[in-house]
Structures are given as structure tokens and as C-alpha cells.
Amino acid sequence: MNTPSSTSKITSPKISPFLSSHTLLLSHLWLAPQAKEYSIKISPKTHLKSTLSANRKRFSRISLLYSALMVETVEPLTDATKQYLASRYKDTTKFQEEAMALPLVKIEAVLSSDDLQVASEDAVYDFVSKWAWAQYPKLEERHEILGTRLGCFIQFSYVTCRKLKKVLTCNDFDQDLTSKAVLEAPFFKADAPHRQRGLAAEDTALIYHCFVERAYKYRSVKVVEFEFPRQPKILGEVKQTASVPPVSSAKKPALPKEHAKPKHKDEPKKEVKEPAKPKEAPVGEEEEAPKPKPKNPLDLLPPSKMILDEWKRLYSNTKTNFREVAIKGFWDMYDPEGYSLWFCDYKYNAENTVSFVTLIKVDGFLQRMDLAHKYAFGKMLVIGSEAPFKVKGLWLFRGQEIPQFIIDECYDMEHYEWKKVDISDEAQKGRVIQMIEDQEPFEGEALLDAKCFK
Incomplete structure (x- = not known):
């Protein structure tokens, strides 16, 4: 039977090929604190206990190092997976059903990409909201996921002002998060372009990008509205002169003196004619008083219980619970005898190929x-x-027909097909509600923009 020698030599264990590139670092941990082999003189009684204790410490170091090496090894695979997901689902409209079934981790990988080919950041917001509703029907779960995991991937600085108003009234997001994001967005939009580029450059070093612009298909156009219309100045063709024209002297040239003509004493004096006096109007005739402007035919209609200005104020001042407050108020006010509703569809939608021109x-x-x-x-x-792009509209007019003076004065009217709304038809009534509250998607399609005439 072999007896333990007075000196036992402890050597490094064999290292697998998976960790061969880190042999030097592993050997350093195994043989710590010395950098060479060492001997331990122990009695037979304490040999086993000391050996197990020492090996346990060394193997704990190996376990920690193995975990670190695994992270280093798996990280490239994780990055490659993220790149694949971001590349495959960069256009979410093509794989919308497939993307809606992705788990939370993959959705985070897709949204973290700045190369998403979406119409605008509004589409990202709509997709995130729709996915959260499908995956987390309970409000508490949805509120937590959007507030802690997905809300940070929406770049609110590029969300349109119309959509920002909806964000403020949405209960799915944390109010503190949305209030801060909505408050920062207009300041970023108002910044000078060089300042925006500076913020985007600083933002690229962070995990979540708030100011980096994605690969949007349509970009917002800043429109400056003047109080009064400016008359355009049209310049003709400008030709460059072949030579520099001579500079004229500041001094005027002296005129040649004329010889003084001798005055004749016998010249008759010219008679100065007095200007003709205006003819006085005969007594009794007075100037005609200006004729009063004819009244608009709509002003002659019987009075209506619906006061249009009250509806416009209700529409403008309702910020939350729009359907319960504004829509209900509209139907309470609506007078089908004094007013009429009309749908309009643009006749030449095939020509609407450029978003900002439309x-x-x-x-x-x-x-x-x-x-x-x-x-x-x-x-x-x-x-x-x-x-x-398709252009559709809903109009509320005084009277039972489209006023004739609008048809005569506004030439755009003939570019639309007009259809009177039958409010007894529930489908048409529902369409009226959708158009008033800018419901999205509308008839299965996203809204590029919604405008109100009031």
C-alpha cells in the first residue's frame, strides 16, 4: 500500500482545448500566489483536509474564469444574432405577422437597430404598442414592459407632433417617462441642424439612442408660416458682362454756358390762364349711400340647435378620454336638420407619389x-x-347640401368625389367617429398625417 510521502507536489491540471488560448492566465490562477511549483509539508492526519481546501479555492478561481471566458465566447454569437434579427426585420411591414410573434428579447434586438427601414418613428411607436397589446393583455404587465424594456427604444425626438399628443394620453406608458420624452422632443426639433448632429454624435456612444436618426423612408419638412403672404420675386436670365463697365465720376460735367439773349422791350406779356373750376352739383342731388352687402344664404336658414363654435371648442380642448367626451358631445350637439355630414375622396390618388407634396x-x-x-x-x-398616398376627408356643412358659394370659389372641390353621410347606417356612423378621432390604422392602413379645419 502506498503511503503518502512527507512532501506532496501539486501540479496544474490538464486544460481542455476550448480554454487553450488562455492557458497562461489559467496557470497563473492555479499556481497562485507563487509563479512556480511549490511543496507543502503536512502530516498524514491533515493531508486530505488541506488538499481539498486548497483545491476548492483553486477550482473556484477556474469556475469564475470559465464564466468570464464563456461570456467572451458567447458575446460574438449574441452580436451576430442581433445583427441577423435587425437585418431580417428592418422593414417590419413586410414581416408584420411574423414580427408580432417574436419574443421580448428578439423585439429588443430589432428595435435597438438604427437601420430600421420604417416610414417614420411613428411606425415604431405604433408597432411597439400593437406588439405589447398582443403579448401582454393585462394593463399592469403591459405598463411594466413598455416602461422598463421597450419604451427606451422609441426615439421620441423624431415622433411627429400629432403622435406626441397621443403619447401623452396613452395609459400604457409610464407618465413620467412620456412626459419627459414629449417635453424634450420639441426642443430637439427646434435646435439648429449642427446642434442636432452634435447631440446625435454624443448619443452613439450610449446603449439607448434618443437623438440618432434611423433610415426613415420619409423625413419631416420644417414649414415656416408667415403672418401675411410674401409676393415671390421672379428674376430673369442673368448674363455675366464681358468687361468691367467704367466707373462714373461723382462730379457732374459742367454744362456749356449759353449766350444771353437780348431782351426785347416790346414783347407782349403772356397771359396766365386760371384753372377751370369744377362744376358744382345741382342743389337737391345727394351722393348715393353704399349698398349693404348681400347676406350669405346660409345666414337665412332657420336657427339650429347645434352651435358650431361650441363643437370646435370641445374638439380643441379635449385632451383625454376623447371618445367619451368629444365624440359623445358631438352626437349630442349634432342637428341633422340644420347640418349635414359629407365624405370626400380625392380622385387622383395615383399622382400622390411624394409624401410632402401630398x-x-x-x-x-x-x-x-x-x-x-x-x-x-x-x-x-x-x-x-x-x-x-390616399387622401380622404369628412366635412360638416351648414344646411342639407354643400354650399354653392364654396363650390364656386374653391376650385379644389371638383377634385374630390362627395358622398352624403347616412347616420342611420351604423357602418357610416362608425367611419365618422374614426375620422374625427384620427383612429389608426384607418381602414387597415397607417396614417401619414391628419389635418383639421376648424
Whole structure:
């Protein structure tokens, strides 16, 4: 039987090929605190206990090192997986059903990419909200997931002002988070371009990007509205001169003196004619008084129980519970005998291939409708995430027909197909509600923008 020698030599264990690249570091931990082999003189009684204690400490070091090496080894695989998911689902509209079934970790990997090919950041907000509703039906769970995991991936600085208003009234997000994000967004939008680029450059070093612009298909256009219209100045063709023209002297050239003509004493004096006096109007004739302007035919209609200005104030001042307050108030006020509702569809949607041109076209229509300010209320929706964009509208007019003076004065009216709303039809009534509250998606498509005439 072999007896333990007075000296036992402790050597390094064999290291697997998986850790071969880190042999030097592993050997250093195994043989710590000395950097060479060492001997321990122990009695047979305490040999086993000391050996196990020493080996336990050394193997604990190996376990920690193994965990660190595993992280280093798995991290490239994790990054590659994130890149694959971000590349596959960069256009969420193509794989919408598939993306809606992804788990939370994969959704975080997709949203962390700055290369998402979406129409705008509004589409990211809508996708996150829709996914959270599908995966977490309970409000408490949805509130926690959006507040702690997904809300930080929405770049609110690029969300449109119309959508920011909806964010403030949404109960799914933490109010502190959304209030801060919505407050910072207008300040970023108002910054100078060089300042925005500076904030984006600083933001790239952080985990969550708030100011980095994604690969949006459509970018917002900053529009400056003047109080009065500016007359455009048109310049003709400008040609460069072949030579520099001579500089004229500041002094005027002296005129040659004329010889003084001798005065004739016998010249007759010229008679100065007095200016003719205006003819006086005969007594008894007076100037005609200015004729009063003819009244608008709509002012001659019987009075209505619906006061249009009250509805406009209710619409503008309702910030939360829009359907319970504003929509209910609208139907309570609506007078089908004094007012009528109309749907309008643009006839030439195939021409709406550029987003900002389509929006400018709708803005021009609303400006020309200003003559009906006292007698109308309208909503115009620009629909679609890709060209061609559809333009649809809902209008409330005084009277049972579209006022004739609007048809005569606003030439845009003939570019739309008009259909009177039958409020006894529940489908048409539901469509009216959707258009008033800018419901999205509208008829299965995303809203590019919604404009109100009031």
C-alpha cells in the first residue's frame, strides 16, 4: 500500500482545448500566489483536509474564469444574432405577422437597430404598442414592459407632433417617462441642424439612442408660416458682362454756358390762364349711400340647435378620454336638420407619389376653404405608409347640401368625389367617429398625417 510521502507536489491540471488560448492566465490562477511549483509539508492526519481546501479555492478561481471566458465566447454569437434579427426585420411591414410573434428579447434586438427601414418613428411607436397589446393583455404587465424594456427604444425626438399628443394620453406608458420624452422632443426639433448632429454624435456612444436618426423612408419638412403672404420675386436670365463697365465720376460735367439773349422791350406779356373750376352739383342731388352687402344664404336658414363654435371648442380642448367626451358631445350637439355630414375622396390618388407634396396639396385646399370658416368643420386624412398616398376627408356643412358659394370659389372641390353621410347606417356612423378621432390604422392602413379645419 502506498503511503503518502512527507512532501506532496501539486501540479496544474490538464486544460481542455476550448480554454487553450488562455492557458497562461489559467496557470497563473492555479499556481497562485507563487509563479512556480511549490511543496507543502503536512502530516498524514491533515493531508486530505488541506488538499481539498486548497483545491476548492483553486477550482473556484477556474469556475469564475470559465464564466468570464464563456461570456467572451458567447458575446460574438449574441452580436451576430442581433445583427441577423435587425437585418431580417428592418422593414417590419413586410414581416408584420411574423414580427408580432417574436419574443421580448428578439423585439429588443430589432428595435435597438438604427437601420430600421420604417416610414417614420411613428411606425415604431405604433408597432411597439400593437406588439405589447398582443403579448401582454393585462394593463399592469403591459405598463411594466413598455416602461422598463421597450419604451427606451422609441426615439421620441423624431415622433411627429400629432403622435406626441397621443403619447401623452396613452395609459400604457409610464407618465413620467412620456412626459419627459414629449417635453424634450420639441426642443430637439427646434435646435439648429449642427446642434442636432452634435447631440446625435454624443448619443452613439450610449446603449439607448434618443437623438440618432434611423433610415426613415420619409423625413419631416420644417414649414415656416408667415403672418401675411410674401409676393415671390421672379428674376430673369442673368448674363455675366464681358468687361468691367467704367466707373462714373461723382462730379457732374459742367454744362456749356449759353449766350444771353437780348431782351426785347416790346414783347407782349403772356397771359396766365386760371384753372377751370369744377362744376358744382345741382342743389337737391345727394351722393348715393353704399349698398349693404348681400347676406350669405346660409345666414337665412332657420336657427339650429347645434352651435358650431361650441363643437370646435370641445374638439380643441379635449385632451383625454376623447371618445367619451368629444365624440359623445358631438352626437349630442349634432342637428341633422340644420347640418349635414359629407365624405370626400380625392380622385387622383395615383399622382400622390411624394409624401410632402401630398401634404402641401391638402394644406392648400384647407387654406382655400377659409371662406367657409363660419359654416364648416372638416378632417382630412393622408393615408398610407408607401406611395401612392390616399387622401380622404369628412366635412360638416351648414344646411342639407354643400354650399354653392364654396363650390364656386374653391376650385379644389371638383377634385374630390362627395358622398352624403347616412347616420342611420351604423357602418357610416362608425367611419365618422374614426375620422374625427384620427383612429389608426384607418381602414387597415397607417396614417401619414391628419389635418383639421376648424
